[in-house]
Amino acid sequence: MIRSKKWIREILSLAAVFGTAFVVGCADDNNEGAFNAPQQGGQCLNANGCGTSNPKVSSSSMYPYSSSMDIIQIVTSSNDTIRDTIINYLPPDTALRWIGQSALRITEISPLNLDWFDEEGNDPSWVEIYNSSDQDVDLEGYTLVENLKNLRKWVFGRDVLKAKSFRVVFCDKKNISSVAIADNGDRHTRPHTNWKLDKNGGTLYLVDKFNGIRDSVAYPELTAGLSWGIVDGGYWKYFEKATPEQPNTSKSYDEIVPDADMSGLKSGFYNEAFTLNPPSLAEGVKLRCTTDGSVPTENSPEFNSPKRIDHSVAFRCAAFKKGALSSKVTTRTFFVDEEAVKMPIVAISVDSSFFREHYIKTKCDAPRGCADSAGLYADVEYPIHVEYFEKGSSTKDGSTWEKDAGISLMGGYSRLNDKKSVSIRLREEYEDGSINYPLFETRKGVNDKYKSFNLRNNGNRYVSDYIEDAMGGALLEGTSVDYQRSRQVVVFYNGKYYGIHDMRERFNKHYVETNYKIDANSVNFIKHLGQEVEASNGTTDAYMNMLHFVAANDFSGENNANYAAAKLLLDVGNLADYMAAEIYMHNGDWPNNNVRAWSAPEHPWKFMVYDLDHGFDWMWGVNNGEFSQSNNMFAWIKKGGGNKPCKEEGCFANLYNQLIKNPEFKRMFINRSALMFNSYTNGKNVEKIVNAMVATIDDNEMTRDLEKFKQNERYYQNSCGHGFDKTGSCLKTWASSRDSKVIEEYQEEFGLSGMATVTIAASGSGSVLMEGATLPSKEFKGKFFVGNPILLTAVSAGGTFTGWSDGVTDNPRLVEPKEGATFTAQFQ
Template sequence: MKGITFFTFVLLLCNTALWSQGDAIQQLEDPIEINFSAEGGFYRDEVELEISAPGSSVYYTLDGSRPSLSSKFYTKPILIRETTVVRVLAYRHKSRSREVGQTYFINEPETDFPVVSIGVTPFVLFDPVNGLFMKGSHAVDSLWTKPGANFWSRKEVRVHIDIFENDGTNVYSNLSGLRLFGGMSRLFPQKSLAIVARQRYGQNSIDYPIFGKGEPKKFKYLVLRNSGSDSRKSLFRDGLMTGLVEDWDIETQAYRPAHVYINGFYWGIYNIREKINRYFIESHSEADKDSIDMMEHRFISDLGNKEHYGNLLNFLQEKDLSVPENYQWVQTQMEVDNFIDYQIAQIYFDNQDAGGNIKYWRPQTEQGRWRWILYDTDWGFGLYDENAFRNNSLKFHTKPDGPRWPNPPWSTFILRKLLKNPEFERTFVNRFADHLNESFSPGKVGKKINDMYQVLLPEIPRHLNRWNLSLEKWQEEVRIMQTFAAERPSYTRMQLMDYFPTGAIRPFKLKATRGGTIYLNNNISVRQNLFEGSYFEKYPITVRAVADYGYRFVKWEGIDLDEQVRGFELKLKEEAYDLTAVFEKYSHPLAGKVMINEVCPFNKKTGDWIELYNQTDEVISMEGWVLTDSKNEFILPDVNISPNDYLVVCRDSVKFLGTFPTAYNVVSGLNFGINKRMETLGLFSRLGAVVDSVHFEVPPTDSFFTVSLLLPTLDNADFENWEVHYNNGTPNAPNPFYVESRIRQVQTQWMQMGLAAAVVVLCILLLILRAKEIL
C-alpha cells in the first residue's frame, strides 16, 4: 500500500513539472502584443505616442514603409506633429509580432466623408524606375497609352490600410493587398486602386458594411476609383448613372465618396466601389461564387467556360427570332428583362464607351441564364459633348456595321436580333417609355444630380486644390449634366418614334384611391400619388389593380369596363387618358380561413409550388381566384378545396407528381417563379378582394427548402409563425410543426391519463392498507 502511495505521489509530481514546463513553453509562444498609448484617429494637436510590447524590441516607421529590423528602434515617445502612418513590428528572442499600424490625422479639415489611409513603402509607388505610379524606363513614349509603363502592372503589394467612418471610428485596420485598377485612367496622376483582404495579411475580408444598410456587410475587394474618364470633370458621373438604376433588375456597384491619404499625404476624393468578380456576384445574387460563368467584351472568359454563351450566340445567328418558339428558347438562356433594362440604361445615358465595357454572367445551373452588369458608364451624360442629349444612341446601339470601337457589330448583335421579335419589341418600347416617365424623368434625375452635388460641394475644394483643378469648371460639368437630364427624355422619345412604328405619343394619367396599388406594364407601381406619363399609340400597355389586405377593388373610373375587370390591356386610341382605380374597405368572409399554408420556391426537382389550405367545414370553389407575386398573377381554374383539405398549385406537374406521386387536387401551370430570397404572395377572390397574403425573407442558401405555417390557427402574415424546412416539403399533408405538436399533444394527454390512473391506484392501495390497519 505504501509503495502504491509513493508511486502516485511521484506520478503527480512529474505531471506537475510537465505542466509547469508546458506553461513556460506556452508563455514563450504567446503572441507579442503591441500597445499604443493613443489610438489612431483625428486630433487637433500633436500627439505624444508611446509604444509598448513587454519583453520585446520594437521597430517602427513613420513614412509608410514596412517595418523591419533595419527600421527605427523604439526608445522613447514619438512626437507626431503632422498626419502620419505609424507601422510597427516587435521582436522577442526568435519570435516576431504581427505587423500593426495606426494613422494619426493631425489638424485635418473636418469631413462628412469616410477616410481611407494607405501606408506603403514609398519607393514601391514613387521610385522613378520601378514605382507603380511612375512611367518607368520601359514605356513606349511614342504611343499615348504608354504601353510598358509601370502603371500598367498587375502587381499586388503589401500595405497597411485604415478605414475611418465619417464619425471618426476606425472600422478597418489591417495589412492588405494593393493593386492599381482601371483602364486608360491609369494615365492620370490620381490613379484608381484596388484593396484586397487576404488571410496571409491577417484578415480574409473587410467586415464592415461601408455602403450602409441593405448593401453587403463584408468585402474581399474594394475599389478606390478615381471616377475613370470623369476623373478631372464631375467626379460622380458613374456614381450618378448606376445610382439612377440601383432599383432595377441589374447588378450595379455600390458607391460612396471618400477622402484618401497615402503615407499621410492627402490624395483627393475617390469613389469607393465594389469590384466586379465572383465575390461581387455572390453578394448580389443567390449564385455560388465557385459555380458561375463570367464573360467580358466579345467572348473573353473570366470565370467558368464559354460553351453556354457560345451556344446562345450560334442560336441567335442561325434562327429567326420572329418565330415565337425561337424567342421562347432564348428566354430560357438569358434574362431578357435584365438585358432590356441594361440596353435602355446605356442608350439613355448615351454611354459612348458601352461597347468597350461589357460584362455578363450566369450561374452554372441547369436553369442558369445570362445577366448583364452595368458598370464604367463615365462616358455618358455629356462627358465630352455638352449637347450629347441630342445624340441618337438608339441608332448607335443598333448599328450593324459600326467601327472596331466604340460600337462594333458584335456589341450590337444581340439587341438587333432580339428586336426582330414583336413581343420583345413591344416590351422594349414600353419599358423605355416606363423609365422615361419614372426613373429618367427630368425632375427625378435633376434632383439626384443636385443631391450628389450638395454632398460633394463642401468637400470638393480640397480635392480640386490637390490636383490643380477649377471649381468653376467642376460646376460647369454639373450644369452640363443638369441640362442633359432636362433635355434627354424628349430627344429619346423622338428617336424611338424614328426607329419604331410607334404612332403618336399619348399622355397618360393614373391614380389609385386608398387601399390598393396599380401595376403599369408590370414595371411601375402607382398608389395614391398621381402618375403622369406618355406612351405610344401603336404599343398596347397593361394595367392591373391589386387591393391591399382589408380592401377590395371596386371599379375603374375614366374608362368603360366591366366592374369585375381588374387588369386589362389598353390600346391607346384616344388623345389622352385619365384613369382611377377605386378600392373600398372590405373583409372577405374567408379571410384567415382559406390560406397560403406552404411554399416551395425555385426547386429544381419539384418545380415551384404553393399549397392552399381550407380550414372551414365547407367546400370552397376556387374558380376565378387569383394567386400573385405582385408583378404576375395566375387565375385558378374550376377547382374546389374540400373541408379541412388542400389545393396545390405548381409550375410543372410532371416534376411535381414525379416527386409526389400520391399528391391530389393539383393544379399545374403556375405562370411565375417564386423567389428564394424574398417573396410576397397574395391570394385574391374572384372579385379582387384580398383573402390572404404572405411575405418571407430567407438567408441565401444553395439547398432546396420550403416555408410552412407552423399551425393553421396562427397569423400567416407574420413570418415568425413560419418555419423553413430544407427538404421538398409536405404537400397535401399537415405541416411538420403541426404534426409534431399533435404528437406532443397526444403524448401529453396519455401522460396525464397515466398520472391520473396512477393516483387512483395509489389512493386505492392506501385505502386498502388503512382498512387492514383498522382491522
C-alpha cells in the same frame, strides 16, 4: 481488459497485420460514451507529458524524416475496454474509431495561402497529405473533414496518391472531388473541398471509407502566408514560407510573438505635435516600427524610448523575438496639424515601392504603348492596411474600422492621371476577407457585407466633374439593372493627402453574393473588352453559346419558339431596361465596350451598367472620334458601336438587333423604356441625384483637391463651356434636354405617334406588373407610347383577384394606352 477511468497511453508492440505497433488511447471517465480522439497536431500524445508549444505526434514513423515502425491508433469503446482486434476490414457502417494508418499523414496546413494558386489563379487555403508507404494509395471513398458531426461532408473521388508522394487539397467550397493528377505535377488538377479552413484554428480528420480515422491534426490560428507543418522528429511548427507538396525543410518557428498592446495609441487627428511612449513588453521582445508605410522587419528601428510625432504619418509596429515569428503588424495613422476634413476618410498604409514602381508614373514607358507599360499597367497587388473614418477628422476613439487588405491600380487611360483609381480587396489571406459595415447609404442595413471596393479617380471624367459616372448608375436604383453604389471620400496614403475619390462597389462574383445572396463560386461573371469576351469568374462558355444562339436564329413572328428559348438564357426584361438606360445616357463607349453581365444556376444572364464616362454630353475622344452628340443611338447600336462591324463572335449588340425583330420583345422593350423615362432616367431624377451627391462634397475639399491636381481644369470643354463642373450644373442642363430627344428617337425608330398618360393601380392585397416590371408605386401614373399595347399582370399578395376596374377579368391582359385611361386590379 478494463483500464482505470483516466486518459492513458500505452505502446503495444504487436506482431500483427503489416507488423504494426499500436498506440491505444482510453476514454475519459468525465466523458463516458463520448468519442475522445487524441489529436496529432494540437495535443501532445507522448508519454513524457504535454505543455510544450511545439507538440509532438505519437507516431515515430511518419513522413520522409524518420524510418521506424508504423503506428495504428485505436480508441476504446464507451466501457473503456481496449479492443484487441484489427479493424481495417470492417464493413462501411462500422462505428467511427481511430485506427491511424501512418502511411497516410496530414503534413502541412495553410489556412491563409498567399502564393500557391489553383487552376483559376486563386489562392485558397489548403491541406497537404503525404503517402509514406512504398505503395500507391487509392483515396477514393476517403473523407477530409473539419468536423466529425458530418463525417461524409466531403469525399475523395478518383484520386490515387502515389508512393512517397504528396497531395495538396484546396479548401475553398468549390467541391471538386475527382481529379487526374498529371505526371508533371500540374496543380490545376488538385481536388477542392466543399468547406474552408478556419483561419482561427481548428482540427482536421482524414477518414477512410470504413470510418477509421487515419490521421487528425489540430492547428492554431495562423496569419496570412504562414503554414503549420510537421518537421523531423514529429514536432509541429510554424513555417514562414509554406512548402506545398515538398518536404518541410524551410525555416520553422516554435511560436508567434503576441501582439504588443498599443490600445493606448489611437489613430486620428491631432492639433499639434505629441510624444508617443512605447508599451510594456515581455522579456526578450522588441517592438520595431516604421513611418514610411512599409511592414516592419527585424532590421527596422526599435521603439524603446519616447518618440515625437510632429507630422502626419502611418506608424506601423510589430513585435520581434529571437527564434519566434513576429507578431501581427499594428498600424496607426496620425494626422498632425492637418486641415479639418468633413467627409469620410480612407487612410491607406502601403510600402513606398507601390508609388515608386506604379503610382507616380504618368507616361507610358513601353515601346509598344501603354498596354505594355510594366509599372503603369501591371495589376500588381500590394498588401496594405486601410483605416476608415466615417466622420472625417471628427471621428472619435480611433478609426471607425480598419482591415488588412490588398491594393492594385485599375482603369484604362485614366492611369495616366496624377490621381489614380485603385481596387481594394479584402481577401481572407490578409484578414477577415470582408467587412460588415454600411459603406453606402443606398440599401443601408440590407446589403452591407463587402469583400472589395474601388477608390475611383472618376476615370475620363477626371477633368470635368466628380460625380457623372456614379450619378448615372444611381439613376437605376429600383430597376432590374445592376450598378455600383458609391460615395465621395477623401484619401490619404501614408498620412499624405491624395484628394477626393469616388468609393464604389466593385463588380465581381462577390457583388452578386452580396446583393443577391448567391454563392459567389457558382457565378459566371463576364466582361466585354471591345469584341473580346473574358470571364473574371467561371467561364465564357454559356455566355458565348447564348450570343451564338441569338445571332443565328430567326425571332420574327408571334409565339416564336426561339424567343421562348432565349428567355431561358437571358433576362429579357433586364436587357430591355439596360438598353433603355444606355440609350438615354447617350453612351458612346458602348455597346462595343464596357458590357458586364453575370449568371448563376437558375439565374439567366443579367446586364450591369459599367463605365458611363462617355455619356451625358461627353465631347471628345469617344470611339476614336466616331461618336458625337448628334449620333442617333439606335443607328449606333445597329452597327455594333465603334468603327468595326458587329460580327456574331463576341458582338453584344446582336442581342438587341436580333431580339427586336420579335413582336413580344419589341412591345415589352418600348413599354419598359417608357417606364424608365417616366421614373428613373429623366431630367428630374438627374437633378435630384446630382444635388444629393454634390451636397456630400465639402466646398473646402473641392478647393484643396483642385489645387493639388491642377490638370483638372486644363482643357475640358463641353456644351456648357470650359472648366471643371463642381456643381453638376452641366449634367442637369443636358438631362433636361435629353428627355424630349430620347422620346423623339423612339418615335422615329418605331413609327410611334405620341404619348398618353395612363394610370395603373391595384386595390386590396395585390399589385400589378407592367411587362413583368415592378411599378414604383401601387398607383402609378405615367406616359406610354400610343399604339403600343401594354401587358398588365395582377399579382396577389394574399387577396383574391376579382377582375379589373373596367370589368375585364382576363389576367394577364393587353391594354391600349389612351389618354386618361385607368386600369385597376381589384383584390378581395
